[in-house]
Amino acid sequence: xEAGKIIDFRSLSxxxxxxxxxxxKVLLPAMNRISAHLLAGTFRAFxxxxxxxxxxxxxDLGKQYTSGKECYxxxxxxxxxxxxxxxxxxxxxxxxxxEDYIYFMPESDGPCRFGLYNxxxxxxxxxxxxxxxxxxxxxxxxxxxxxAGLLEEERVTDFKKAGFLAVVAGDILDRLVWRVRPxxxxxxxxxxxxxxxxxxxxxxxxxxxAGGNYEPVLAELDEILAEAKDLIDPQLPxxxxxxxxxxxxxxxxxxxxxxxxxxxxxxxxxxxxxSMAEWVNYVSYERxxxxxKHLTLHLRLLHFTQLRTCLRDILxxxxxxxxxxxxxxxxxxxxxxxxxxxxxxxIAHLEKxxxxxEVFSFDVRTEACLSIGGILQCAAGGYNGVVNVxxxxxxxxxxxxxxxxxxxxxxxxxxxDAHYVGSFQPGREAALSTFLYQARQHFGRxxxxxxxxxxxxxxxxxx
Ligand code: SF4
Numbered sequence: 001x002e003a004g005k006i007i008d009f010r011s012l013s014x015x016x017x018x019x020x021x022x023x024x025k026v027l028l029p030a031m032n033r034i035s036a037h038l039l040a041g042t043f044r045a046f047x048x049x050x051x052x053x054x055x056x057x058x059x060d061l062g063k064q065y066t067s068g069k070e071c072y073x074x075x076x077x078x079x080x081x082x083x084x085x086x087x088x089x090x091x092x093x094x095x096x097x098x099e100d101y102i103y104f105m106p107e108s109d110g111p112c113r114f115g116l117y118n119x120x121x122x123x124x125x126x127x128x129x130x131x132x133x134x135x136x137x138x139x140x141x142x143x144x145x146x147x148a149g150l151l152e153e154e155r156v157t158d159f160k161k162a163g164f165l166a167v168v169a170g171d172i173l174d175r176l177v178w179r180v181r182p183x184x185x186x187x188x189x190x191x192x193x194x195x196x197x198x199x200x201x202x203x204x205x206x207x208x209x210a211g212g213n214y215e216p217v218l219a220e221l222d223e224i225l226a227e228a229k230d231l232i233d234p235q236l237p238x239x240x241x242x243x244x245x246x247x248x249x250x251x252x253x254x255x256x257x258x259x260x261x262x263x264x265x266x267x268x269x270x271x272x273x274x275s276m277a278e279w280v281n282y283v284s285y286e287r288x289x290x291x292x293k294h295l296t297l298h299l300r301l302l303h304f305t306q307l308r309t310c311l312r313d314i315l316x317x318x319x320x321x322x323x324x325x326x327x328x329x330x331x332x333x334x335x336x337x338x339x340x341x342x343x344x345x346x347i348a349h350l351e352k353x354x355x356x357x358e359v360f361s362f363d364v365r366t367e368a369c370l371s372i373g374g375i376l377q378c379a380a381g382g383y384n385g386v387v388n389v390x391x392x393x394x395x396x397x398x399x400x401x402x403x404x405x406x407x408x409x410x411x412x413x414x415x416x417d418a419h420y421v422g423s424f425q426p427g428r429e430a431a432l433s434t435f436l437y438q439a440r441q442h443f444g445r446x447x448x449x450x451x452x453x454x455x456x457x458x459x460x461x462x463x
Contacts (some may be wrong), residue, residue, distance in 0.1 A: 008126065016122045016136045018149040024102040026050040026137075027084060029077045032252035034198055035170035035276050041202035042166045045209030046151065046159055051084075056255035058083025059422060065124045072391035072421050073249035074117045076256055077105065078124060085131065098134035108141040108283070112366050112395050144287040144317055145280070155210075162209040164280065164324055168331050169201055169221055171275040175341040176228050178261065182270045185233040193231060197224045218334060225338040240436070240443035243378035244273040245371040246389035247397050250420060252276065257389055257420055263429070264387070267436035272383075274374055275344050281324055282370055285347040288317040289362065340451040345377065353377055359403050366396035368403075375404045378413075382449030385414035385439035392421035414438035 026043055028050055030036045036052040043050035055076070062079025081103055089096050105118040118138045125131040139145040147156050147163075173194060181190040204220040242264055250257050251273055261271045291313035298306045325346060332343050350373030351362045360372045371388060378386050386408065390397030401417050408415040416435040418428075 011122055011126050011132060012119050015126075015132065016118050016138050018139070019102060019135050019137055021048055021102060021137070021150050023049075024135075025100060027081060027101055027103045028052050029080055029104065030055040030253075031073075031077075031249050032170060032174070032276055033254070034173050034194075035167055035252075037198055037202050038166035038170045038205055039163060041205035042159070042162045042209045044206045045162060046155060047210075048151075053080040053084050055080050055253070058086075061086070063422075065127075070120065071113050071117075071394065072256065073247075073253070074113070074120060075422075076249075076253065077117065078121050081121070082124075082128075085128075085134070098131050102135050102137045104137050104139075106139040106141075106145065141283045141286070144284050144320060158210060158212055161212070161323075161327075162205065162214070164277075164327060165209070165214055165217065165331075166205055167276050167280055168328050169205070169217065171277050171344065172221060172331065172335055172341065173197060173201065173224075174273065174275070176225060176339065178271050178273065179339065179341055180228050180231050181262075182239055182265050183232045183236045185231060189231050190228070193228060197228070200224065218331065221331075221335065222338055225335060225341075229339050238448060239268055239270045240384035240439040241382070241448045242269045242271045242439060243374065243383040243386045244271055244389060245374040245378075245386065245400070246274075246418075247367060247391055247394050248274075248276075248279050250391050250394075251389040256391075256422075257418070258424070258428075260387070260389060260418060263432055264436065267433050269385075269436055269439060271387075272342050274370065277324070277328055277344060278347070278370055278374075279367075281321065281328075281347050284317055284321040284324060285351075286362075286365065288314065288321055291317055342451075345374075350374065350377065357407075359407065360399075366399075368396040368399045371397065371400040372403055375400070375408070375415075379408060379411055382447070383413070384442040384446070384448055385416070385435060387416045387418050387435070389418045389420075392419045394419070412442070414442055 026040075026048055028036050028040055028043075030052050033052070033055075040050040040052050056079075058079030058081075059076060060079065061082040062075040062077070065078060065082065066075050085098070088101075103121075105121060107116075107118050108114045118136050122136055125134055125136070137150065139147070147160055150156070151159055176197070177190055177194050180193075184190045200220055201217070201224070204217045208214065208216045244251055244261070254261075261273065264271050291310055295307065295310040295314060298304075298310055328344060332341070335341055336343070347370075350370060353373045353376050354360050354362060354369065357372075357376055359376075360368060362369050375386050375388070386404075388397060388400055388404070390400075397419070405415060414435055416431065
């Protein structure tokens with residue numbers, strides 16, 4: 001940021017928040033390329049122009065405007081939006097109007113720094129002439145990523161449903177790649193197929209997403225899965241299964257994690273990463289949990305006036321979570337009739353695992369709840385190793401690492417911390433190949449999870 005420039009902090013409330021999108025072009029960060037494009041298709045279904053920002057080409061710009069103390073995903077996403085703006089300025093010249101765009105950067109409340117990305121990025125945009133007119137649209141975990149205010153009221157529910165469908169469909173496409181690629185008959189066939197499948201699904205969401213009838217989208221997904229099945233060489237024996245957890249941006253953003261899944265596959269693994277829907281469901285689950293806690297508190301204190309709000313919140317967040325989990329279950333069940341993809345877990349299931357283990361609690365919050373719960377689930381569920389992927393200095397992931405390392409040591413389950421900050425670490429490949437060697441040994445001794453099993457089976461690690 002320009003030294004000596006007076007910062008107007010009013011823009012943090014006036015130009016970051018929920019704004020009616022209207023005819024603006026929505027700029028979506030490509031945290032997960034597949035989900036971002038499916039969401040862009042969903043936006044277009046509702047008549048909103050949406051663009052997925054090209055990613056990682058602007059990292060130098062991101063670094064130029066940060067001090068190095070920020071979380072790595074903040075640098076990456078800042079670089080992406082700045083590079084896009086620079087490109088648009090060059091392309092459009094005087095016809096470039098920052099107010100024609102709206103940049104999406106959600107947030108979460110404490111204790112970690114994700115709640116500050118959009119504020120920090122606001123200050124950077126404000127420091128560049130004209131970019132104070134480019135608004136940052138922020139969905140917040142405080143209201144469970146409610147979309148109210150972004151669209152006309154009567155379209156909000158339909159958009160939310162279609163958006164969640166896009167998230168789950170994106171997870172299924174990801175899982176398709178992780179399931180098929182390690183066993184493909186022809187090298188490179190899965191990646192080429194997945195690229196085409198992404199465009200087919202995005203087009204289907206664009207055509208059908210706004211109408212409330214999602215059957216054509218699901219039928220397209222069925223066809224994609226059936227075609228993908230043919231890419232598998234059934235003669236190839238199963239490989240060691242690695243579970244991946246960690247900070248959502250790093251584990252989803254292939255450029256930032258230096259294509260870790262592909263690298264693990266190169267060393268002979270099959271990998272299952274945690275999903276996007278996991279985070280969306282966690283946000284709803286956490287809000288419901290908070291609303292229940294408030295209800296108990298107000299009942300104890302006899303604050304009867306607040307009870308109505310608490311009950312309304314419980315109903316809203318509860319119905320939301322119920323809808324999401326039911327939708328997800330239905331889609332996975334349908335999917336698994338065609339291809340044996342791993343099912344996703346329920347957040348309540350992870351909380352139960354944590355409670356039983358007594359090593360961490362949902363009361364502490366952050367992604368550590370999901371990562372520690374997910375790792376314990378892998379330990380009990382027939383995985384041959386676990387990787388925790390995160391940005392260097394990420395607080396919840398370091399907590400996760402400190403807690404699970406001794407537990408997994410005791411259980412002799414291979415574990416790897418994979419942290420990234422943009423530089424290439426000379427020992428990375430050696431660490432990965434050693435980890436995979438241990439995972440193969442584990443696989444040789446214990447076998448692995450059968451494909452038909454779901455991730456919601458009862459756990460045996462901490463009886
Ligand atoms: S989860 Fe980690 S990387 Fe993400 S904001 Fe929090 S501390 Fe930063």
